[in-house]
Amino acid sequence: xxxxxxxxxxxxxxxxxxxxxxxxxxxxxxxxxxxxxxxxxxxxxxxxxxxxxxxxxxxxxxxxxxxxxxxxxxxxxxxxxxxxxxxxxxxxxxxxxxxxxxxxxxxxxxxxxxxxxxxxxxxxxxxxxxxxxxxxxxxxxxxxxxxxxxxxxxxxxxxxxxxxxxxxxxxxxxxxxxxxxxxxxxxxxxxxxxxxxxxxxxxxxxxxxxxxxxxxxxxxxxxxxxxxxxxxxxxxxxxxxxxxxxxxxxxxxxxxxxxxxxxxxxxxxxxxxxxxxxxxxxxxxxxxxxxxxxxxx
Amino acid sequence: xxxxxxxxxxxxxxxxxxxxxxxxxxxxxxxxxxxxxxxxxxxxxxxxxxxxxxxxxxxxxxxxxxxxxxxxxxxxxxxxxxxxxxxxxxxxxxxxxxxxxxxxxxxxxxxxxxxxxxxxxxxxxxxxxxxxxxxxxxxxxxxxxxxxxxxxxxxxxxxxxxxxxxxxxxxxx
Ligand code: SF4
Ligand code: SF4
Numbered sequence: 001x002x003x004x005x006x007x008x009x010x011x012x013x014x015x016x017x018x019x020x021x022x023x024x025x026x027x028x029x030x031x032x033x034x035x036x037x038x039x040x041x042x043x044x045x046x047x048x049x050x051x052x053x054x055x056x057x058x059x060x061x062x063x064x065x066x067x068x069x070x071x072x073x074x075x076x077x078x079x080x081x082x083x084x085x086x087x088x089x090x091x092x093x094x095x096x097x098x099x100x101x102x103x104x105x106x107x108x109x110x111x112x113x114x115x116x117x118x119x120x121x122x123x124x125x126x127x128x129x130x131x132x133x134x135x136x137x138x139x140x141x142x143x144x145x146x147x148x149x150x151x152x153x154x155x156x157x158x159x160x161x162x163x164x165x166x167x168x169x170x171x172x173x174x175x176x177x178x179x180x181x182x183x184x185x186x187x188x189x190x191x192x193x194x195x196x197x198x199x200x201x202x203x204x205x206x207x208x209x210x211x212x213x214x215x216x217x218x219x220x221x222x223x224x225x226x227x228x229x230x231x232x233x234x235x236x237x238x239x240x241x242x243x244x245x246x247x248x249x250x251x252x253x254x255x256x257x258x259x260x261x262x263x264x265x266x267x268x269x270x271x272x273x274x275x276x277x278x279x280x281x282x283x284x285x286x287x288x289x290x291x292x293x294x295x296x297x
Numbered sequence: 298x299x300x301x302x303x304x305x306x307x308x309x310x311x312x313x314x315x316x317x318x319x320x321x322x323x324x325x326x327x328x329x330x331x332x333x334x335x336x337x338x339x340x341x342x343x344x345x346x347x348x349x350x351x352x353x354x355x356x357x358x359x360x361x362x363x364x365x366x367x368x369x370x371x372x373x374x375x376x377x378x379x380x381x382x383x384x385x386x387x388x389x390x391x392x393x394x395x396x397x398x399x400x401x402x403x404x405x406x407x408x409x410x411x412x413x414x415x416x417x418x419x420x421x422x423x424x425x426x427x428x429x430x431x432x433x434x435x436x437x438x439x440x441x442x443x444x445x446x447x448x449x450x451x452x453x454x455x456x457x458x459x460x461x462x463x464x465x466x467x468x469x470x
Contacts, residue, residue: 009409013409014411037450039450040449040454041408041454043400045354045396046395046399046400046403049355051462053461058403065450102461103453103457104456148357148358152357188354192354192395193352193354195395196391196392197391199324200324204354
């Protein structure tokens with residue numbers, strides 16, 4: 001399996017641990033990733049907030065630069081922007097013309113835009129994933145957080161249910177985690193307001209952290225660097241405001257999968273997470289020692 | 298009004314489901330369903346003078362749940378483009394300032410460069426020392442780079458920005 005890989009801006013900086021763990025897990029699963037040459041920022045919320053043409057032309061540049069027939073994005077926001085662009089450019093010839101003028105070259109239609117979670121969960125048969133697991137997550141309690149852009153809107157992001165997505169839950173169960181139910185799996189974290197209306201992030205992400213802790217989670221599992229950064233980087237300020245003593249590590253699903261594939265926590269960038277993850281890692285290891293057969297169930 | 302917005306409005310029966318699920322409604326002067334109502338009544342300027350579309354996070358919850366298929370998030374976006382072009386901030390000046398700073402760093406480097414973004418954002422929004430406290434920790438965790446990364450096709454990105462700025466009647470950057 002060969003894919004064009006579009007890491008996106010954050011995986012090259014603040015979310016380096018997502019990049020590390022994504023590449024590691026893909027390597028083990030036989031998914032070959034080839035970086036899109038010359039890829040640019042997708043424009044994120046800012047471009048589509050202020051200039052429609054820019055919001056389509058930036059993702060179109062990256063799609064057109066892809067060398068394979070499918071491009072995989074690990075960031076939910078990039079995925080959403082690329083996919084939205086592809087859908088719109090295929091149905092609106094006039095817009096496509098404008099975008100092509102902006103790029104100065106024809107748009108490459110027909111490149112499938114996929115999210116990394118979709119590829120790992122749906123292109124690799126479950127049985128095959130199982131054969132790659134050397135250890136389990138030891139029954140550690142997790143909640144899976146999908147956020148807003150991974151599953152919405154429904155005619156654009158189409159690999160899971162909009163209100164009750166389960167793709168990540170399924171993978172985590174396969175790895176031997178105790179996946180808890182919680183009501184906030186698709187509620188927005190406040191994403192783009194991190195630097196402008198930080199209080200909005202405190203409010204929205206605060207609800208998520210409180211809800212995950214109420215459910216009894218040891219960690220919240222994510223598939224988006226923006227969600228992770230709001231949950232992790234802003235957590236000290238949030239728990240202080242809420243008067244919460246516990247801490248909740250926000251980790252990437254690829255980091256937890258990688259732990260079951262024999263990679264060390266250093267190789268998976270656990271140390272790059274701001275909230276201390278040592279208790280979580282310890283819990284996984286003791287759980288594993290106590291119930292080594294959990295992977296079978 | 299529907300024509301001006303490019304999205305139908307009349308089918309909205311004001312059930313309020315959009316506002317009930319909206320994570321930002323708590324900080325909006327008027328919640329999403331009221332914005333739709335203003336527009337139904339032709340009160341465009343009244344809609345534009347609220348902060349609602351600036352604090353909307355584009356999370357799509359409203360559009361996803363509307364029983365009448367009103368494209369609420371998309372309508373918020375139309376308002377935002379217009380407000381940005383006309384310099385209307387509705388009391389939320391830091392939000393458009395952030396978008397401007399974000400896009401400037403992308404135009405310069407082809408990709409996002411966080412330290413540059415934080416600096417420029419603080420300059421444009423007039424809040425000079427915001428978010429500096431988190432930086433040292435992030436730096437030591439290897440999350441912040443001292444220099445912007447390379448590898449983006451800068452010429453292509455600048456061309457796209459130039460064209461979008463000059464040719465697009467819909468918004469400015
Ligand atoms: S959910 Fe739809 S029908 Fe109900 S108030 Fe909102 S826009 Fe109108
Ligand atoms: S897209 Fe905007 S208006 Fe709609 S639910 Fe999300 S924050 Fe609210």
